[in-house]
Amino acid sequence: MFCVECGSEEKLYGALCRECLLSKDLINAPSHIELEMCHGCGNFYDRGRWQNIDYVEQASRILKEQTKTHKQIEDIHWDIPKFEPVKGEHRVICQAISTIGDQEFELDFEIGVRIRVQMCPSCSRQSSDYYEAILQLRRDGVASKDAEIELAIENQQILNYVDSLAGNEDNAFLTKWGVVPGGMDYYIGSIVLAKNIAARMREGYGATIKESNTMVGMKDGQDLYRWTILVRLPNHGRGDIIAYEKKLYLVDAVSRKVLTLKGVAKGQIYRIQPDDSKIKPVAKYSQLMEAVVVSHEAKTIQVLDPENYKTVTVLRPPYLKQIGETVPVVRYDEQLHAV
Numbered sequence: 037m038f039c040v041e042c043g044s045e046e047k048l049y050g051a052l053c054r055e056c057l058l059s060k061d062l063i064n065a066p067s068h069i070e071l072e073m074c075h076g077c078g079n080f081y082d083r084g085r086w087q088n089i090d091y092v093e094q095a096s097r098i099l100k101e102q103t104k105t106h107k108q109i110e111d112i113h114w115d116i117p118k119f120e121p122v123k124g125e126h127r128v129i130c131q132a133i134s135t136i137g138d139q140e141f142e143l144d145f146e147i148g149v150r151i152r153v154q155m156c157p158s159c160s161r162q163s164s165d166y167y168e169a170i171l172q173l174r175r176d177g178v179a180s181k182d183a184e185i186e187l188a189i190e191n192q193q194i195l196n197y198v199d200s201l202a203g204n205e206d207n208a209f210l211t212k213w214g215v216v217p218g219g220m221d222y223y224i225g226s227i228v229l230a231k232n233i234a235a236r237m238r239e240g241y242g243a244t245i246k247e248s249n250t251m252v253g254m255k256d257g258q259d260l261y262r263w264t265i266l267v268r269l270p271n272h273g274r275g276d277i278i279a280y281e282k283k284l285y286l287v288d289a290v291s292r293k294v295l296t297l298k299g300v301a302k303g304q305i306y307r308i309q310p311d312d313s314k315i316k317p318v319a320k321y322s323q324l325m326e327a328v329v330v331s332h333e334a335k336t337i338q339v340l341d342p343e344n345y346k347t348v349t350v351l352r353p354p355y356l357k358q359i360g361e362t363v364p365v366v367r368y369d370e371q372l373h374a375v
């Protein structure tokens with residue numbers, strides 16, 4: 037066999053020798069490609085959807101789709117170096133790696149990668165006060181001026197959860213949130229997200245959930261609803277200290293039907309009903325004081341009483357394995373207790 041163009045008897049790629057093959061226009065790459073990025077969330081528009089994706093991979097795929105190759109090339113892929121995803125045109129040296137028979141050929145091309153910037157629908161709704169649901173977080177006895185402190189754990193949980201979904205789910209944003217009498221309100225872009233948060237509060241904190249909605253108009257021929265989701269937390273939250281039959285307990289877990297307690301003195305686990313009338317609240321998690329540790333032993337800790345700075349010896353709760361510079365304490369029956 038010999039090359040049909042020059043008659044060479046070297047190794048052939050199809051009908052041509054390597055030299056003749058490389059003299060052809062093997063790869064016809066576009067001068068530039070375009071990516072669309074949202075300047076709100078940094079997501080890219082890809083195959084009909086705004087997504088949190090690797091834009092370099094996306095660029096490589098688009099480049100492949102827009103490259104014309106000589107019929108002898110069996111496969112091609114583009115190697116694109118990482119570049120800053122900022123608005124404008126980036127001149128990027130891209131490497132085309134093509135396969136002919138059992139050989140790979142590498143050729144460099146300078147390609148203009150243009151990043152066009154706009155707002156995805158989710159971000160534009162967010163910037164326009166859009167919301168589908170109001171989630172009302174409530175707990176009996178929460179004073180409105182302290183709601184953010186008293187509900188600090190639950191609030192942080194909600195904010196973290198929204199953050200973790202932002203950009204991956206449509207309208208996963210908070211339009212606004214803040215303290216209201218009796219708790220906190222969250223204006224949420226997506227009803228799906230709002231219901232998810234409520235479900236998490238039920239699982240994790242034993243909250244009860246009440247949903248209602250009102251029709252606020254029509255969109256694309258469908259009724260448009262706005263939801264209100266009332267999430268009522270049980271009176272006792274994780275980390276609170278309560279007294280039960282004159283003994284102190286740390287609330288270890290809360291569910292709809294069971295309050296799991298840990299004895300402050302002996303560390304024993306105890307389960308009771310959340311509405312047991314013998315429960316006496318002692319301190320909310322947010323009200324615990326921190327006492328400076330002077331010294332500690334296996335069964336006791338010496339601390340400075342945070343109110344009068346006298347040194348006192350208190351019992352060390354068995355579950356306090358590590359002792360730092362301070363320990364949480366409460367005053368109960370006129371005595372200080374490490375909890």
Ligand SMILES: [Zn+2]
Nearest residue numbers: 039042053056
């Ligand atoms: Zn040839």
Ligand SMILES: [Zn+2]
Nearest residue numbers: 074077156159
């Ligand atoms: Zn966006």
